[in-house]
Amino acid sequence: MKSRKLTVIIVSLCMCVSVLSGCGSTAEKEQVQHAAETQTAEAEPDTSLEDGEYTVNVELEGGSGRASVDSEAKVKVTDGQAYATIVWSSTYYDYMLVDGKKYTNENEGGNSTFTFPIAGVPCTMDVVGDTTAMSQPHEIDYTLTFSFAKDVSFKELKQTGQVKLSYADQFQIDEYGNYKLITIVDNGRFLLIPKGVPVPADVPEDVTVLQQPLNHVYLVSSAVMDLICQVGGLSHVAYTALKEDDWYVQQAKDAMADGSLVYAGKYSAPDYEQLLQGGCTFAIENTMVTHNPEVKEKLEELGIRVMVERSSYEKHPLGRLEWIKLFGILFGKQQQADDYFNKQVKRVKPIMEKKSTGKKVAFFAVSSDGTITVRKPNDYVSAMIGLAGGTYSLGNYTDEEKNALSTMKMQMEDFYSAEIDADVLIYNGTIEGELTSIDELVKKNSLFADFQAVKSGQVYTTGSNFYQQSTGTCDFIEDLNQILTGEGDGTYRFLKKLQ
Structure with missing residues (x-):
């Protein structure tokens, strides 16, 4: 670090002498200026971190050599600002001065901590x-030096924790120090590596490496856009x-209007050239x-890592909403995701x-063909109805088509028989558009x-936003419970009463 600074000073002095003396060709002056700019860039690497918690190595120099600090420190980054917590080998340090500001010992009676x-x-x-x-x-x-460990092996990583999930069962996030191993049911494992943290050696072939920050993302799954927007x-x-x-x-619509979000082809026919030219390295399908x-294979062949999310397979409505934790972690917004999810759970x-x-x-x-499209009884929509205090029943009707779809078709006669005595009818406006009146339904x-x-x-x-507005789960439950x-006062956030 000191040698780099010295080089910058020497080059800068050379530039000053050259300018004052008027000596040297234009080419030489440009060469000196370029060298100075290069050295300055090298002397100021980007050391910023995504929001989150990290474990880093610490080295202490100075003093008599009798005192030391723990070789590892916790670093917490909030709103882009990193805070380190160090622990001394001694109980006698009562304060520290860092950049001229005084910090007092946080661990009275134990090893001094700051x-x-x-x-x-x-x-x-x-x-x-x-x-003292x-x-x-x-x-x-x-002098304190903070750095990430080098020469890390995947085989030597030890699990240090797990992200708590209360309702979701289609994904899991295990913590290995600075690394997070994401497992999605039937769709693989992903090793999430924070910015500045080295990629471990010996990563298994079935584990996809994701290095933060994840930028220029190709988002195919429209159902999770709302979750991503909610965490920023x-x-x-x-x-x-x-x-x-x-x-x-709305945020997605606005982003497309201002050009910061661009259409790059539908899920079955992405514009590969556009994605590559734009620096895309990660797709959420x-x-x-x-x-x-073949689409997934092609994306991966081009170096674009693919994650297939399964939020719609969650049986519990809050499980679907809990996927916000995964996207918060992917984009360095874990605290925002946790806060939002906990607030929503508290509501319902x-x-x-x-x-x-x-x-x-x-x-x-x-x-349009006159058939009735309904949700299957084990779907998250039927679960939302149950949480709101209602009963979702299709009589004795069973689905003859065994598939992974969350919906099924019924003939009007069957639906009539099953639901003629229903206390409440809710029309799904995402399929053929929302209704404006009861007369329109009867027509x-x-x-x-x-x-x-x-x-x-x-x-x-x-x-029409029912499917895309994933964060509306609690609004739906509150509205239906009120009905x-x-x-309540008859004011609804998510449902509209037809006249």
């Missing part, structure tokens, strides 16, 4: 430690598989890509603890006029 801001990792900084071990307190000059991760996404008019997430396996916890009202709720849409099929919910005026619709219990 937390203070650092520029990043790696970094070297001069500090002062005040010790002698007859009089003495301030002693020290949209700036990491540059490409999408939807056009502007197809977005119901949903399970639709399994119908076109009292509702979930109530007894069921026993009222029957139907959730459906009328297709689709006159048999709806016989339904109990139609006669009592208990007919509601979701907006079923008759409590």
